[in-house]
Amino acid sequence: KPLAMRIRIAYKVNNQEVLEQGQINNFPPGL
Known part of the structure; x- marks a missing residue:
């Protein structure tokens, strides 16, 4: 099984x- 990576990015823009x-x-x- 190939390598997989899940990413999650949370940030605030203009509140x-x-x-x-x-x-x-x-x-x-x-x-």
């Missing part, structure tokens, strides 16, 4: 919370 989440599964081989 408004922004939530970004995604998945990275395109790691180069040999990592």
